[in-house]
Amino acid sequence: MPLPTTPTHAVAGMAPLPTAPGRPPLRRPRDCAVSGVSAGLARHLGWPLWVVRGAFVALTVVWGAGALLYAWLWVFVPWDDPRTDAATEAAPVHDVPTRRVPVAWLLTGAAIAVALVTVAAIALFGANGVGSTSLPGWVGGVVLATALAVAAGAWATLVDRRDPARGPRHENVVRIVVTVALILLLLTQLSALRQTGVAGFVIALLPIAGILLVYSSILVDRWRELSGERVRRIREEQRAEMAAHLHDSVLQTLALIQNRAGASSEVARLARAQERELRAWLYDGDAPADSDLPTDLRDYAAALELDYPVRIDVVSAGLPAERASGEVAAASREAMLNAARHAGGDVSVYIEGNANAVDVYVRDRGPGFDLDDVPDDRLGIRQSILGRMRRAGGSATIRRGAGGGTEVHLRFAATPSPDAGPAYSWEGSRG
Numbered sequence: 001m002p003l004p005t006t007p008t009h010a011v012a013g014m015a016p017l018p019t020a021p022g023r024p025p026l027r028r029p030r031d032c033a034v035s036g037v038s039a040g041l042a043r044h045l046g047w048p049l050w051v052v053r054g055a056f057v058a059l060t061v062v063w064g065a066g067a068l069l070y071a072w073l074w075v076f077v078p079w080d081d082p083r084t085d086a087a088t089e090a091a092p093v094h095d096v097p098t099r100r101v102p103v104a105w106l107l108t109g110a111a112i113a114v115a116l117v118t119v120a121a122i123a124l125f126g127a128n129g130v131g132s133t134s135l136p137g138w139v140g141g142v143v144l145a146t147a148l149a150v151a152a153g154a155w156a157t158l159v160d161r162r163d164p165a166r167g168p169r170h171e172n173v174v175r176i177v178v179t180v181a182l183i184l185l186l187l188t189q190l191s192a193l194r195q196t197g198v199a200g201f202v203i204a205l206l207p208i209a210g211i212l213l214v215y216s217s218i219l220v221d222r223w224r225e226l227s228g229e230r231v232r233r234i235r236e237e238q239r240a241e242m243a244a245h246l247h248d249s250v251l252q253t254l255a256l257i258q259n260r261a262g263a264s265s266e267v268a269r270l271a272r273a274q275e276r277e278l279r280a281w282l283y284d285g286d287a288p289a290d291s292d293l294p295t296d297l298r299d300y301a302a303a304l305e306l307d308y309p310v311r312i313d314v315v316s317a318g319l320p321a322e323r324a325s326g327e328v329a330a331a332s333r334e335a336m337l338n339a340a341r342h343a344g345g346d347v348s349v350y351i352e353g354n355a356n357a358v359d360v361y362v363r364d365r366g367p368g369f370d371l372d373d374v375p376d377d378r379l380g381i382r383q384s385i386l387g388r389m390r391r392a393g394g395s396a397t398i399r400r401g402a403g404g405g406t407e408v409h410l411r412f413a414a415t416p417s418p419d420a421g422p423a424y425s426w427e428g429s430r431g
Helices: 037-045 049-061 065-076 103-125 139-158 168-191 193-261 266-283 293-307 327-343 382-392
Strands: 310-318 345-353 357-364 395-400 406-413 424-426
Touching (some): 037 049, 103 139, 139 168, 168 193, 193 266, 266 293, 293 310, 293 357, 310 327, 327 357, 327 406, 382 395, 382 406
Parallel strands (some): 310 345
Antiparallel strands (some): 345 357, 395 406
């Protein structure tokens, strides 16, 4: 006979078992000293940072295990996700990692110091050791100075070039400095070529090879950029082929559904929403949409089409400097909401602007209205449109449309002219 079991949630007075807090994922911070390996590992394990760094140094003494582990984590541990500006929800502002330690300059300084010591050794001892069974003592200095110079040039090109705190100018300066150090080392060796003979000529090839390697990192960086450009071009070609296929099939079908069903039907509204989403996915690509006035009004029009029996076309000409958070955008949204709520059918929004001024026209084909007949407690037009534009220093005009209905004209200029007219006006009745 099986023993009766009691559900754990039915046991009175039993406290839930404590759960261990989850560790943060093993990721490297984008604001780091050199690579972010120690900081990311310390955050993941919950250890002090100095303990992790000391452990790497201690393990390096054991047959280089610490250095190998550090390099392995550097290659395979990913970066933190890019952080965005929470105030504007804009594109990532911390996308590229930045390093506080000037690694390229440390390597450059070490290369210069070793090169100067080697030059002094060549000037003092000349060909001492060449021709015997052992090489001269300054050969090790030549090899070390060349290696440090190549490492400095490679780091400046492949790492610091994309660092927002450094950039291409920093890369060029580092490359020039290490090149001068290698040329000085080469000239010193050539000056003692009579004493060193063939062996000295062979050793002199090391600085020449170092200079070539310093500038070969440019080719590696250009090859990486070309590879990325090739991948982007292939993706754009695939997206264009897909867009052409969908345009010939799905988009035309959605447009036919809208024309047959009418702008006020539920089927047309759903087809219009799907068409907008599909076009945005096809033609916007992976780039985030800019928070500008045309983009904001298009998104708002798509939302209104789902809530009201209306079809809103937003057309933009020029490059208006007005942002989505401005007063013109708020007044335009209110005018679009009124047209969708009271007029329905087809609504046209036309945006024309430049760096100095922007004009927004919202036209509907509804029955029209008279502002004097609107109750005083309805502040949608008086305050949200006319009053808002007046307070912002712009102008708002409401008048009869060319083919009936209502037209709302909003204008805002950075430097309004003296003959710009009144801040707002109401032209006649609607009907």
